[in-house]
Amino acid sequence: MAAPRKEDVRGIVLDATAALLKTQTFADLSLAQIAAAAGISKGTLYYHYKTKGEIFFDLTDRYLSEQWDDFIRWTENKEKDTSIRRLVKYVVERNTASSELRLHLLNEAQTGDEALRRKLVERYEAFHRLISEKISERTDIPADFLTWLILLVSDGIIVQEALGNPSFDAERFISDGAALLESLRPEKRKI
DSSP states (O other), X not given: OOOOOHHHHHHHHHHHHHHHTTTSOTTTOOHHHHHHHHTSOHHHHHHHOXXXXXXXXXXXXXXXXXXXXXXXXXXXXXXXXOOHHHHHXXXXXXHHHTHHHHHHHHHHHHTTOHHHHHHHHXXXXXXXXXXXXXXXXXXXXXHHHHHHHHHHHHHHHHHXXXXXXXXXXXXXXXXXXXXXXXXXXXXXXXX
16 A cells, blocks of 8 residues: 555645644644544654644645635636625635634734734735735725724624624624625615
8 A cells, every 4th residue: 555645644744733723723723633543653753743733734724715715716606696795604604614723823822922923914904905806896885994894893703703702603603694694785785
């Protein structure tokens, strides 16, 4: 049986790390735990990743790249309803779907990983430009403001869910928010 290719091992490591992050903080993880969860030796892990930071950086990159690609595919699919209401709902739901990983990402970026912080800010700016462009194609509501609102609401939902706030219903909030934005469209406004 052939040894797994380098990309395969790296993908296995990233998958194992993402699974571990559902129950532990990144700071609490050890390279030994990651290797065991990935089913590889510590030496093999070290060959591919010298530090936990490198793993987290790649995990972050993979997560954000997947979100980017999925959003482009979704907005360009002519068979889908990509109206402004659906677009807002899609972005918020996708941003909050993997909240454990995103919460770890925000925490690591905020608590001193400068390279990760810069990468996250760059990605926020890129997502902001892309989402703004897609919003501008669908409505005359100020796209710059609406995009930041969507991104900030997404992060706020993640925090409320992490806190386990029983009075906050994320699904209802997303649905009500999308309906409110739909009502702001010029043709929907009552004069």
